[in-house]
Amino acid sequence: MHYNNNAALVKRELLISLIKLMLEDRLEEGIDKIPYEMTRDPDYQPIRCCVHHDREILKSRLLARLGFSVEQYVDDGTPLSVYAREALARERISAPILTVLDDACNACVKTQFMVTNACQGCLARPCMMNCPKKAVTIVDGHAVIDNAKCINCGICQQVCPYHAIIKIPVPCEEACPVGAISKDANGKERIDYEKCIFCGNCMRECPFGAMMDKSQIIDVLAAKKRGKKLAALFAPAVAGQFKASLGKLVSALEKAGFDAVYEVARGADITAEKEAHEFAEQMEQGEPFMTTSCCPAYVETVRKHLPELKKRVSDTKTPMHYTAEIAANEKPDHLRVFIGPCLAKRKEGIDDPLVDYVLSVEEIGALFVAMGIDVAEMEEKNLDQEALAGGRSFAWSGGVSTAVQAYLPKHIPFKPETIDGLTKESFRVLKSWSEGKNTGNLLEVMACMGGCVAGPSTITNPKVATMQLRKIAEASKGVEATAEASASSKTPASTPAPTVPVGVA
Amino acid sequence: MSETIVKVVVCSGTACYVMGGSELLLLDDHIPAKWKGRLELEGSPCLGYCKDKTSGKAPFAMVDGELIPQATIPEILRKIGEKLGDR
DSSP: OOSSOHHHHHHHHHHHHHHHHHHTTOHHHHGGGHHHHTTOOTTOOOSSSSHHHHHHHHHHHHHHHTTOOOTTOOOOSOOHHHHHHHHHHOSSOOSOSEEEOTTTOOOOOOSEEEEOTTOOOOSSOHHHHHOTTOOEEEETTEEEEOTTTOOOOOHHHHHOTTOOEEEEOOHHHHHOTTOOEEEOTTSOEEEOTTTOOOOOHHHHHOTTOOEEEOOOHHHHHHHHHTTOEEEEEEOGGGGGSSSSOHHHHHHHHHHTTOSEEEEHHHHHHHHHHHHHHHHHHHHHTTOSOEEOOOOHHHHHHHHHHOGGGGGGBOOOOOHHHHHHHHHHHHOTTEEEEEEESOSHHHHHHHHOTTOOEEEEHHHHHHHHHHHTOOGGGSOOOOOSSOOOHHHHTTTSTTHHHHHHHTTSOTTSOOOEEEEESOOHHHHHHHHHHHTTOOSSSEEEEESSTTSGGGOTTOOSOHHHHHHHHHHHHHTSOOSHHHHHHHHHSOOOTTOSSOOSOOOOO | OOOOOEEEEEEOSHHHHHTTGGGGGGGGGGOOGGGTTSEEEEEESOOSGGGOGGGOSSSOEEETTEEETTOOHHHHHHHHHHHHTOO
16 A cells, blocks of 8 residues: 555544644543544545444544553543553553554455456356366356355456456555564454564555554653653664755754754664674674565564574664664763664564653654654754764665674675565565575565555555665765774774764754 | 646654555655656655644545645646546
């Protein structure tokens, strides 16, 4: 599904309304009116059966935006203000990070192939002739599929010369690369969190917007109101999300209430260097290959579905972790808030004691809008310490291996390959590598096609975002010179900080 | 057909971006060949319409000075066609 679609926009509008109320200290007072305000237009066209159903769905969306799981939610008349009070009072966020809205779920019919009236009942009848289960018969001159016999192989659709057979999929189930989504007894979709890798594909692809991530923006704003200091740790991909320079983004984050701002690309520089040392060591020991470890959806995939690949995954920590380490040392009294394009990072954030909260680009964008902050109109501000081009390139496919290569000693053979998007197909590639059929020695894995720039919680078209980010990375200090230095020096892989010079603006 | 030049301005302010405005920056990829040379495309910093509730909703675009709220690529193309007298 297209990144910007009406389902995504409705979710963002809700965020903006919630944040506005929060900033005005009127959350409890105003939250129950949001579903009515959003459907108040006299020309309002209901999406579902009627405006009342739409409002009921908006209510459960607001609950997810308040950070609640809604699978068990039954509207018993409890006003949203009661939930808002509970959200404002809580100190901790709860797993899982995703939730399914039963009211929004369309309970799509099980994937099926259907013959449309474009069927000409031709003489060739390839649908009938090629069906391996003899599920196609001709009734009154038209092909008919017997659903009891059909195994959804799709051959009839492929062979029909009139394109008369269509596939009606279940988009969320189709998008899930690991088969973690299936129907319950009522036909509503359920996520099996023992299998889920939090890639966010279902959330992006559901045309009814029934899968939502549980927001943490209320928690962050409430902490600020309680007098806590906040450090923003923004992911490399975030720099491509607004049409503005890095310096302006830093100003915007400060204006939005963050007391300190860190570029996670700095942590990415550390990851790249450590991973290069680890890789060199592995190759010298005769290991066949190593994979990157910065994509949390991939790491979750290995943990839950490909345990045999675990020994090949780099032990190097993620850019988020290293940046949180820097922030924890420099500003120990600040809450550390990671901001990124990624859903799985919310899970990684819960598991990492150094990270307090994880916000999405959607949330930070909504915060800017609610506060009337236009990033491009902010004052240009220098970062205290700038990341290198390598770290800033982590957000697009291929960027991580390039950054790692820059730190590699020349004598180490380097044959990088990339999994550009975790899908059912690329899953098979991973499986074959784990079975020893690897075709390179460094495998970079990105769960999102195109890299983090195409993450499920972004706001900007990935193509536009990549162009913007490349421009920023190209203007950054390169790593070429330091790579040679790194090659000749004997820096152990466990150095606490990067040994590369830090660029100045 | 007269050789009028139509000017298209796409707002890339933060409010427009959050509501999907970045898509509009790919407008150039959707311009039919017959219109090449007759359009002037421009991305602009915040045009300010998001601050005025009567203007409609973000994202905003302007085609020859005419405001398009909740702009989409097909909507902008339709408006360009209208301005060029080529629907």
